[in-house]
Amino acid sequence: MKKRYVLLAGLAALPLTLALAQGTKTISILGAFGGEEAKTFQAVINAFEAKNPGVKVNYASSADFNTVLNVRVQSGDYPDITALPQPGVMKDLAARGVLAPVNGLTLNQIKNNYAPAWAELGRAADKKIYGVFHRVNVKGLVFYNKPAFEAAGYKVPKTWVELMALTKAMESSKASPWCVGMESGGATGWVATDWIENIMLRTQPASVYDQWITNDVKFSSAAVKNAFQVVDSIWSNPKQVYGGRANIAATNFIPSAQGLFTNPSQCWLHMQGSFATAFMQDSIQKNLDSNVGVFVLPMINTKLPQTALVGGDQFVMFKGKNRPEVEKFMSFLATGASADPWIKQGGGLFPHKDQNLSLYPTKLEGDFARVILSAKAARFDASDAMPSAVNQAFWKGTTDWVTGASLDSVLSSIDAAYRK
Amino acid sequence: MVARVENKTPKILGLTAVLAVTLVIYYYVFLFLREGTANAWIIFAVSLLWGIGGVWFLFVLVTSIIDLCSEKVRQVVMPWAFAAPALFLVFYYLLLPTFRTIYLSFFNQDSSKFIGFDNFIYAFASPTMLESFKNNLIWIIFGGGISVLLGLLIAALADRTHPKFEVLMKTAVFLPMAVSMIAAAVIWKLVYAFAPGTEQVGLLNAVTVTLGGTPVPWLLQKPLNTYLLIVILIWMQTGFALVVLSAAIKGIPSELLEAARIDGASELQSFFKITIPYIQITLISVSTTIVIFTLKVFDIVFSMTGGNFGTQVIANEQYVQMFRNFDYGRGSAIAVVLLVTVLPVVYYNVRDFGKNAKGF
Amino acid sequence: MVAQKMNLSSKIIIYGILIFLGLFWTIPTFGLLVTSFRVPDDTSSSGWWEVFTEGKFSFTLQNYSAVLNPGDGATSNTAATINLNQAIINTIIMAIPSTVIPIFLAAIAAYAFAWMNFPGRKFLFMVLVALLVVPLQMSLIPILRDYRVLGLNGTFLGVWLANTGFGLPLATYLLYNYIVTLPREVFESAVVDGASHPTIFSKLVVPLSMPAFASFAIFQFLWVWNGVLIPLVFLGDDPSRIVLPQRILQMIGQYATNWQLLTAGAFVSMFIPLAVFIGFQQYFVRGLLAGSVKG
Known part of the structure; x- marks a missing residue:
């Protein structure tokens, strides 16, 4: 009995001390998109991690996003950030008081770098802006x-x-x-x-x-x-x-x-x-x-x-999770620097004014992006x-x-x- | 006698100390596994060792301690060492949430306002729920009924064939039990798939076209589509009925059947007069299990039609209300309705509890 | 024994019916198997049977290498490659204790309900069986809330216990039905000899009930192996803990019309359960509930 205890305690202590020694900051993101899209988003994360050493961003996609998000919110088990395809859900979560609004820096970026319609789509009933739009579609x-x-x-x-x-x-x-x-x-x-x-x-x-x-x-x-x-x-x-x-x-x-x-x-x-x-x-x-x-x-x-008519994913922070590194990631998402790695790989359009339009791999995507940037008026998918x-x-x-x-x-x- | 009792106290204390140490070790093993940073194979080995042996070792320790206690203590405490772990887990994981569900069913979507019986009005009177009640009845009668009957038929017939063929047959019917619902959806979409024109990817439409018919969007055909979904259920769970019933049929003493034959009973007569009564209890528990499964099944509907085209069932409507519409009130009310529906079946089963078995 | 005495015509009828049903049962799965060896252009344009009717078959193993490939190293995100290997290991870690623990706990509880005296025996048993009908999605939220406080979310222990809790009513109900029909005399003589309950349980009940345990084990194993909701909620979305059904579900979202990849993934997920069934086949000869016929 004693032998087993010593052995197991030793085994248990080793990884514990290792984990404590490292001390990296991590950000957890839950989203609906997986597969190739998640792989492409990883390029965006890599760009952020390169600029912010010591911060690790974990993106996890869920096969049944709505169920998982719902269960986790209900039980208080929030990720730091989630990417919501439906503004209706954002408003619902904001009304329940589980989200944190974006900070001043991000707010300024949203005002300068996006058409007003996108800022409005990230706004909840309490007039505060919670969502940062990243990849969008028309x-x-x-x-x-x-x-x-x-x-x-x-x-x-x-x-x-x-x-x-x-x-x-x-x-x-x-x-x-x-x-x-x-x-x-x-x-x-x-x-x-x-x-x-x-x-x-x-x-x-x-x-x-x-x-x-x-x-x-x-x-x-x-x-x-x-x-x-x-x-x-x-x-x-x-x-x-x-x-x-x-x-x-x-x-x-x-x-x-x-x-x-x-x-x-x-x-x-x-x-x-x-x-x-x-x-x-x-x-x-x-x-x-x-x-x-x-x-x-x-x-x-x-x-x-x-x-x-547009659609897209908006990223929101959960209440109590707006640590400095999480805020930093949110404001990063509001810049063209977060769009460019994805633009290069194809398969995504972005509303950021400072995005590099020349990076779109096909003319078709470039044209779509111009439709989004030039649309004076835009309306979000009503059902969502x-x-x-x-x-x-x-x-x-x-x-x-x-x-x-x-x-x-x-x-x-x-x-x-x-x-x- | 007295001396022996005195000798036991240090033993009890010793074992209790071992128990305490074990619990501490378990806690560290848990932390170690949760950290998950060790080599994958070490994690694999430790998980399995602990997962398989951990509970057993605790049980042995606890019962050993109780065994050392006085007769009186033993009489009172020992049954709980056996029954309490299961009771505790079931009460925690199922009973408490059930009370919470009943409570929530009287509140609105986000459980912030008491609204009386409104959710139950929805659960009993909305068109979707009425459709679901009707469909669930069809699911139980055809899905549950045919699964059990086919299982019984195949078990009885296969019993008369060559043993090698019997194993092959059982494996074939059991095969879908090994298939996850998700894989089953892939499989059956390959059967029911529809495309206009003559080139068909779906098996059923290919047969239809070969026989000179025009392809049909099967899953849209009311009310046929519900039966087509039930076929998937039958395909998936007949294996359960077959395996269990087959074992029961093999338990019938051959002298009984031999005697019936000598008395001149036909195969059919001996099936109904001897086999059926003999396996009656098994038949009831298999039917109970399958009826409850059928009522709770929602993933077939969820993944094949999403409850559209008139195929909605109670369990899927419950899932949709709760996890898609974020409506806790209605979701809970529907769950309560589901619960009440099955209670008679459960009562029928436990009615005879303890009639022929007295404890020691 | 009976087979020899049957006449030829009834033999033909019996074999005929069984072969027909056997085909019905295996053809859909067979289609799955064939599709998993086909190339993408074939699967999107023609049915799998055309392999046989039209000879449209260019056999390939690339679908299996695609789903089992540990990744090309160029991508850092493990969630994005199809690599099912980690998922297979995780599913084994989840499934085996989730099978053993509930059977062990159900067995001792079933023994207590069948052969021990304690207050509230009948009432508690009724409640336990009634809980068979509770849809488990009702339990997810309150339990996850507690798990978060206890630090159990995202751990295998949490999933083992959840699978145990949800599986116990059926396990106890079925094992009780078996254990209660063991002959009373066995217990009586053991009690006279002064054997204690733990001894009776381990020396008499366990050996006598082994076939029932083994066959229920297979069902529980299959249910746990193929379950989606419990690991989805309690194990979380971390790629290092993801299990097979969840990965297949993600693949459906990602490769919705790539039948050949989905079918290969589906077949990989079926492989271990099938091996378990075939390996444990012998226990079904005198399997679950076989004892209850003596009632």
Whole structure:
């Protein structure tokens, strides 16, 4: 017995003393993105660690981010920083009082280095700014197979009317005008909500869009109903969508992006966010510039100013975790120096004014980044900005609607998810 | 006699000292493992050694100490040395959280306001929950029922085949038990996958097309899709029923079956008159386990359809309310409903407790 | 014994039914296996059966080397490479004690409920069995909160205990059903001989119940091995402690349509449970609950 004790105590003491001797500061970050994206983010971390010796940053992605974040917040087991894809969740966490607002330095950087819209998106109900946006994306882009599109003699439409005429013309070709796929496991529905949001921004003033998020404009209102009907006019036309309406809910969003490049191709056009290039076939991704063409979905109500629909991850600090090194990392994220390592590797767009646009590996990404920087007005993905329960109801509602439920019942059921 | 009792006190003290030292060692082993900075193989070895032997060693120490005590103390304390560890863990990990759940079910989303029975109104009257109740009934009747029946059928039939074939058969049916739900979702997506046109990646649609039909988006077909998800459940848990029931069938004394044959009973008659009554208790516990599993299963629905297309079940709705909608009130209320639903099954099982066994 | 006396036609029917069911059970998994040896272009454009019907098969082991490769060294982030090796080791560290501890505790508790007298015996047993139905997600938050105070979060001890707590009701229920049906005379003579409960348990109950322990062990092992939620919450997201199902889940997020990688990963995660089942096959001959038929 004694022998065992001495042995084990010795074994236990060794690593303990080693750990105490080192004394490095560590920052823990929890995020939703993993795999290749996490690998790329590591380049950002490396840049920070190179400038701040003695600080170690650990990024961990969770396979089921929402569940893990929720459980950890509820039990008080916070990481230092988390990257939230949904502003609705940020506002929710801020309201619960578990977040720490950014400090003065970071605040200044946000004001100088970002368009005002991004600062607003990081602001919670108490008027304080909590979130620093890092990697972002722009939605409402229409992708096409460049060589095939040009070979067929099609022209990029400048207006909604031209777009509708183009799709009408495409109906008689071998491929369908559109590929749409909305299956996404437990998150099925987000593709449809993106469509509705894009149409909303193209038919209604941004102020109505904002009121829609807060439910001051109801889902059952004429404005929102009209957006559903515009989407319906395309989706319900079997000549317009590859595989017809039934295929939309059955197809995963990733293969639907690949439909442009299958042989023979399934469709001519695919509407999605800037991240869609990552879904395309490896052979296409190797040469994006020559394979992929893109245009912004035109305005329907041409009297309105063009407003970009954007999404992105904002980083927030947890209360009591705003140690100097954590604050430092947050302010680093607000500078172009944190964007450049990722820009170089591709697959990310950034809103920082001082980013180095020449670093984007493809012209396509550079163009996207300019869309984001130049957009005078931008609105965040509405469903992600709505309360979590409404977001879920919106996803489920569109899914029910696509698979045959009546529009009115769907709209009123989403309205009901706002519990006052 | 008196001398022996006096001799025991130092022994008890000694063993108690050993117990204390052991606990201290355990604490250091725990710290050592939590630090996790040592060589991976040392961590591996220490973890397994401690994880496997640690609890056993404590039990031996504690019971040895109690054994040295007087008859009276032993009578009272010994049963608790056996039952208390399990009871303590189960009460801590399951019973306390259950009380908390019942409490939270009367509060709003973030548990800040008492709202009476509102969450239960949702749990009993919302369209989603009504759909879930209906689907859960289908899951129990078809998923649970067919799993048990098929397990019984295969066990009974395989008993009559060549032993090598029987092992092969059991392994085949047991195979999905080794598959995680996540891998199963990958497997079954390869079966139900749909694409318009003739080129199909999904097996079921490939068969459909070969037979001259048009491909069908299977998981969207109400109400067929619920049954298609149930097929996955049956595929996954029939192995449990089979293995357990097969062992029970093999426990039937061959003289019994022989006697029935001599009396002129047919195979079917002896199956219903002898086999079934003989394995009745096993059949009940297998059915109970499977019914409870079926009610609690949410990952099949979660990963295949996300509860869309009319396939929602109670357990998945509970998961969504709690971990997606951040609604603790509703999530808790639904959990309470789930709990109450299964209580009759549990009662049926423990009704006869202690009828034929008296302790010593 | 029975087989010899069957006539040919019923033999054909029995084998026919079983072979049909056996095919139903194995074909989906077989598809998984075939897919894991195919090249990406084939898997995205054609079904796995076309390997046989159309000869579309360029056999490759690259999917397995991709998921088992410890990384090319160029990337510092272990979370980003598919390397499943660490996850396999972690899953073993998690699963074996999470199987042994609950079985041991359930066995002594089942013995106490079956053969020992103490106040509240029936009531406590009923509560214990009733807890079978509690969905474990209800427990996650309060327990994690305590774990944080105790320093148990992110430790294997924490996961062992959690798996034990959640597994005990079923383990106790099933092992009780077995142990209670052991013949009473065995115990009576032992008690007359002056044997104590620990002695009776280790000298009589354990040897007699070994098949039941072994077969329940396999089920518990499989459930723990394949469980997602408990390690996700209690082990955390640190790559050094991540377990297999979690890694596969991350792969699904990352390689959603790369069927060949997912299937290879899925097969790697199945390998050890299958080996365990086949290795312990003999115990199923007289397995779990076999004793309870004497009731």
